Amino acid sequence: MDQIYTTLRKFGKVKLNEPMSKHTTFKLGGPVKYFITIDNTDKLVEVLDFLREENVEYIILGGGSNVLCADKEFDGVVIKIHDQTTIIDDQTVIASAGASTVSVAQASVKAGLTGFEWGIGVPGTIGGAVRGNAGAMGGDMNGNISKVEVYRQGEILELSKEECEFAYRESIFKHNNDVVLRVWLKLEKSSEESKDLMKKAIENISYRNTTQPQGFASSGCIFKNVSIEKWKQENGGELPEIFAGKAVISAGWLVDSSGCKGLQVGQAQVSEKHANFIVNLGGATASEVKSLIEEVKEKVYNEFKITLETEVQEIGF
Numbered sequence: 540m541d542q543i544y545t546t547l548r549k550f551g552k553v554k555l556n557e558p559m560s561k562h563t564t565f566k567l568g569g570p571v572k573y574f575i576t577i578d579n580t581d582k583l584v585e586v587l588d589f590l591r592e593e594n595v596e597y598i599i600l601g602g603g604s605n606v607l608c609a610d611k612e613f614d615g616v617v618i619k620i621h622d623q624t625t626i627i628d629d630q631t632v633i634a635s636a637g638a639s640t641v642s643v644a645q646a647s648v649k650a651g652l653t654g655f656e657w658g659i660g661v662p663g664t665i666g667g668a669v670r671g672n673a674g675a676m677g678g679d680m681n682g683n684i685s686k687v688e689v690y691r692q693g694e695i696l697e698l699s700k701e702e703c704e705f706a707y708r709e710s711i712f713k714h715n716n717d718v719v720l721r722v723w724l725k726l727e728k729s730s731e732e733s734k735d736l737m738k739k740a741i742e743n744i745s746y747r748n749t750t751q752p753q754g755f756a757s758s759g760c761i762f763k764n765v766s767i768e769k770w771k772q773e774n775g776g777e778l779p780e781i782f783a784g785k786a787v788i789s790a791g792w793l794v795d796s797s798g799c800k801g802l803q804v805g806q807a808q809v810s811e812k813h814a815n816f817i818v819n820l821g822g823a824t825a826s827e828v829k830s831l832i833e834e835v836k837e838k839v840y841n842e843f844k845i846t847l848e849t850e851v852q853e854i855g856f
Contacts (some may be wrong), residue, residue: 552576560608
């Protein structure tokens with residue numbers, strides 16, 4: 540048995556030639572040479588040190604949402620962080636990167652804290668939410684983060700919210716190799732009972748479920764909404780009346796208005812219910828999804844002279 544496999548087994552459960560399709564909400568992705576699940580953040584740091592010393596390529600995987608993994612084999616290590624530790628300290632929530640966003644939000648609500656209820660309807664891990672500055676129902680990570688602990692080239696650092704360089708569905712972590720280890724959220728005491736906060740959160744989830752496709756594998760929203768500034772710069776024309784007074788133009792509206800709803804490449808389809816979702820009808824390939832994304836971008840550009848940016852993280856292309 541090779542040395543990398545033998546060493547990795549000291550830190551977590553290791554699978555060889557594991558299909559990524561088993562670990563992404565899109566149900567897509569080819570095999571990875573080594574797939575390790577780590578349930579302790581300290582062990583994660585040790586694994587990262589080992590892989591760095593051995594110069595082995597690796598990918599960090601959270602909940603598997605908001606990612607599109609290529610069909611081809613990845614000759615490296617995929618690390619799934621599964622540390623679910625969440626600590627409530629007065630009005631601060633300290634969560635390991637592997638904790639699900641939903642569980643962190645639920646814990647905060649149960650503790651009588653408000654400000655992160657929106658996270659109850661967001662899939663994936665809190666570490667992934669930080670990387671993409673995830674948001675829903677008017678909230679986002681930028682509005683909640685106090686600081687973030689990261690692994691950077693063999694060092695463990697604490698970054699302030701400002702150092703994370705958050706923007707709409709953006710952060711510094713999309714542009715460097717930092718690995719998020721822990722997250723600090725600063726929330727507020729609620730004047731409402733926790734059961735009332737939970738009720739509101741569940742109502743928000745129910746609303747989202749009525750507007751988003753159900754029953755098919757997907758990664759969530761594919762494209763970023765378009766800022767009014769971007770519209771003015773690229774389109775230059777009159778703003779669509781339905782977006783008057785708003786900060787962004789819905790990417791789903793742009794896709795739908797370009798005639799892309801229901802558009803299909805192989806078994807990948809632009810959802811008939813919500814045009815900013817691409818769904819796997821069953822048996823789709825990542826290449827088909829990638830081709831469909833490019834076709835949608837082309838049609839939107841030809842219709843509106845707007846270049847859509849993807850929100851989904853592409854791995855292995």
